[in-house]
Amino acid sequence: MKILIDTNILIQLEDNKIIEKEFSRFYKLAISNDCKVLYHANAIPKDIERDKDIERRKVILSKLEKYERLDNCAEPSQDFLSKIKNEKINDQIDNRQLFQLHKGYVDYFITQDKGIHKKSKIFGINKSVLEVSQVLSLLEEQFTIKIPSHPILREHSLREIEKYFDTEFFDGLKTDYGVDAFNSWLQKCIRNDRKCYSLIVDKSLQALLIYNVENVEDHQLLNIFEKALKICTLKVSYDAFGIKLGELFLNKMFEYCINQNLKYLYLTVYEKHSQLIQLLNKFGFKRQDFVNPEGLSEIRMIKCMDKEKIRTESNTKQIHPFYYDSENVNKFVIPIRPEFYGTLFKDGKLRPPTLFDSAPDSINEIQGNTILKAYISNTKNKKLKSGDLLFFYSSKTNKVIEPVGVLESAQRVNNFDDLWRIVQKKTVFSQEKLDEMLLEKGELHVIIFRLITYMDKNISLAKIKQIDSFKNKIQTVTELKETDYLDLKNEGYFDKRYIIN
Numbered sequence: 001m002k003i004l005i006d007t008n009i010l011i012q013l014e015d016n017k018i019i020e021k022e023f024s025r026f027y028k029l030a031i032s033n034d035c036k037v038l039y040h041a042n043a044i045p046k047d048i049e050r051d052k053d054i055e056r057r058k059v060i061l062s063k064l065e066k067y068e069r070l071d072n073c074a075e076p077s078q079d080f081l082s083k084i085k086n087e088k089i090n091d092q093i094d095n096r097q098l099f100q101l102h103k104g105y106v107d108y109f110i111t112q113d114k115g116i117h118k119k120s121k122i123f124g125i126n127k128s129v130l131e132v133s134q135v136l137s138l139l140e141e142q143f144t145i146k147i148p149s150h151p152i153l154r155e156h157s158l159r160e161i162e163k164y165f166d167t168e169f170f171d172g173l174k175t176d177y178g179v180d181a182f183n184s185w186l187q188k189c190i191r192n193d194r195k196c197y198s199l200i201v202d203k204s205l206q207a208l209l210i211y212n213v214e215n216v217e218d219h220q221l222l223n224i225f226e227k228a229l230k231i232c233t234l235k236v237s238y239d240a241f242g243i244k245l246g247e248l249f250l251n252k253m254f255e256y257c258i259n260q261n262l263k264y265l266y267l268t269v270y271e272k273h274s275q276l277i278q279l280l281n282k283f284g285f286k287r288q289d290f291v292n293p294e295g296l297s298e299i300r301m302i303k304c305m306d307k308e309k310i311r312t313e314s315n316t317k318q319i320h321p322f323y324y325d326s327e328n329v330n331k332f333v334i335p336i337r338p339e340f341y342g343t344l345f346k347d348g349k350l351r352p353p354t355l356f357d358s359a360p361d362s363i364n365e366i367q368g369n370t371i372l373k374a375y376i377s378n379t380k381n382k383k384l385k386s387g388d389l390l391f392f393y394s395s396k397t398n399k400v401i402e403p404v405g406v407l408e409s410a411q412r413v414n415n416f417d418d419l420w421r422i423v424q425k426k427t428v429f430s431q432e433k434l435d436e437m438l439l440e441k442g443e444l445h446v447i448i449f450r451l452i453t454y455m456d457k458n459i460s461l462a463k464i465k466q467i468d469s470f471k472n473k474i475q476t477v478t479e480l481k482e483t484d485y486l487d488l489k490n491e492g493y494f495d496k497r498y499i500i501n
Helices: 007-014 020-030 044-049 053-060 087-101 113-122 132-141 158-164 169-176 179-191 240-244 245-260 272-281 338-344 416-423 430-439 482-490
Strands: 002-005 037-039 068-070 108-110 155-157 195-201 204-214 229-234 262-271 288-289 297-304 331-336 371-378 389-394 400-413 446-458
Touching: 002 007, 002 087, 007 020, 007 044, 007 053, 020 037, 020 132, 037 087, 044 053, 044 087, 087 108, 087 113, 108 132, 155 158, 158 179, 158 195, 158 204, 158 331, 169 179, 169 204, 169 229, 204 240, 204 245, 229 245, 245 262, 245 272, 262 272, 272 297, 331 338, 331 371, 338 389, 371 416, 389 446, 400 416, 416 430, 416 446, 430 446
Parallel strands: 002 037, 002 108, 037 068, 229 262, 331 389
Antiparallel strands: 155 195, 195 204, 204 229, 262 297, 288 297, 371 446, 389 400, 400 446
């Protein structure tokens, strides 16, 4: 990205006074992400030389060398100049810079000068003439890594848990890869400040995921010629084995790939890791056998995160976290009470993290960790079928629609053993509560769905009241008409990165 800066930006960056934070933040973000911060050699120096403060003029001119000069600048054409004022020296300087953007020699021109912003509209390039606050927002959106979060997990540097390296948590990994080799690899991760997710309960490490973005020469994946996200280590202790952290970790890695526009996710496993392999198969990872440097047979499990390469047209687990939303896919809105919402959708925006998230009661709310979840109701709706889109409405207190899911199955169940087999570790209800509900109603409607993501912006009650589909005030499972869905989609409510066109 080529960014041309005006004199007023340069002065803010280099003047002998306290720099405003957004200016320093802009420069740091731009340089650290290989953007070119340029100045016009026939404009900036001439502008600075007009400064009556001789000492400041000398200081700023001396600091120009730290910026890259825009070479081979174009002289404004007569046609360009005929549309704007060009008599005064300050106009001439502004016009020379603006013309470089007009010619496409730079991507953005950064200035606090309102007159230049006004001129840019004449040429239809005003969207590329930005103030510092605007370019800062643009750079943060493009280059700031958005780390997926979840209340029971912490994302941090591996350095923070070095004290656990000699605990029994790592014994199995050391056996698999050799004590010296694994310890050496851990120290390499420490030196490189590798990042991880961890779950620590009562000062004991219970789960760990170490990840890293790899270049082509590092991953050497067959026929993959771009960066890939590697899950370097994924381990859950036996004490935490039943709380579905595998699904939780996978969903966070899917989200990370989408945030960073990474098209491949992979990890290596041994054949004995059958349960993990089964989980990975379920969510579309493909197997690739190889022999590792130690001469042992190992397996790469690779997930393509490029939705353009998805060939099926059904909303199956294999294409998770992406989904189809064509007119052939029915859409439904499902109400859920706030007290259940907070445990089923733990990483939603409606539920802020609390001090009790690492407590056993919170950790054992397994349904908040899973990709596959259960919703139980008395609905008589018979139109629900696998692949339908589900949008969940947090009723009473919040009164907004936020989560997006895909229906796996919908069925009526009248036998408790069948009910518990279907919903265990996926539902907010205890066995006792389900038994009570089944006894009272005779049968229950069970919806199993996959949580995909959350809306870009929640659909508020005020918006809901305007939508024709919701005349019943969403008191039961409600079909969302295709016209209403398309209106919401066009208004930017859904994260289109997850949608297959």
